[in-house]
Amino acid sequence: MLNQDTSATPSQPLAPTQANLEKLTEIIALRLGQKVVVSDLHFTPLSGTHQVWECAFEINAQTHTHTERLIVKQLHEHAGQAFSFASTFALQQELFSIGVAAEPIYLSPENTLWIEAYVSNIKVATPSLATPEEILAQALAKLHRIGLSKTCGSTKTSTIRQLDPIAQCQTLINTVQNTSSSNQAGELTFALDNLLTKFAALKNSHNELVLCHNDLHLNHVRGDFDCGGYKCVDWEYAATGPRYFDLAMCIVINQLSPEQQARLLKQYAIYSNKDENEVKQQTTLYIRLALIINEAWMFLL
Secondary structure, three states, rough: OOOOOOOOOOOOOOOOHHHHHHHHHHHHHHHHHHHEHHOOOOEEEEEEOEEEEEEEEEEEOOOOOEEEEEEEOOOOOOOOOOOOOHHHHHHHHHHHHHEEEOEEEOOOOOEEEEEEOOOOOOOOOHHHHHHHHHHHHHHHHHHHOOOOOOEEEEEEEOOOOEOOOOHHHHHHHHHHHHHHHHHHHHHHHHHHHHHHHHHHOOOOOOEEEEEEOOOOOOHHEEOOOOOOOOOEOOOOOOOEEHHHHHHHHHHHHHHOOOOHHHHHHHHHHHHHHOOOHHHHHHHHHHHHHHHHHHHHHHHHH
């Protein structure tokens, strides 16, 4: 979950499998309305949980030629997976429809090939006024305000999946015990049990579920930041859940310094109209949970 930079991993192949290449050319040809062959495609490996590439190709229009890009993923199930790929694809379709996610284009029936639209790197007119903490605070606050619900009679219900981070942590620890080491699992269980007593003493620690990304690296915020047209990518762990866990995961994943953390939480409190002390208090606890989750995750890689 932490490995979200844009460089290739050492074991990353230079291109997808032949079967996936053939399907990719078929999808691109249908999308463009023109013939595409494998030799037209140029791949740049990226890093991540799955095998990921930026796929570039030329489009020959009547008056000019320009380069188009797609993101291509070869998916594999893994021990830390919380949701099915089909569920993630459906969620991203809904989020794309309201302008906050990249367009999901194709998911193979075997759940092995994923294609989505490419979104360019974050664009900021005045970089000195848009620090990483500012960008992340705005992006998180924007996501947490999104209402994805439907009304059944007089009751509103969420249309998207839910993630209980404490239950997910316990699931990961159990997987560590079954596949890695009972000693390591015991240490993680002790840390989690100790943390749960802190949660029990803190009021409202699990109230108000919001849309959470749960993996918001700075590289996952893309597009034009100044006009608010930016989108977020990599929604594999997204679900409704506690906002402060989302903040905590963002801090851990981006490895923010204490000073950066303070600025992030201050800005988030302003954008979300939340009490700054509450934001700091609850996020501090959830950071401990995020660290336990990522430690369990590392045992499973």
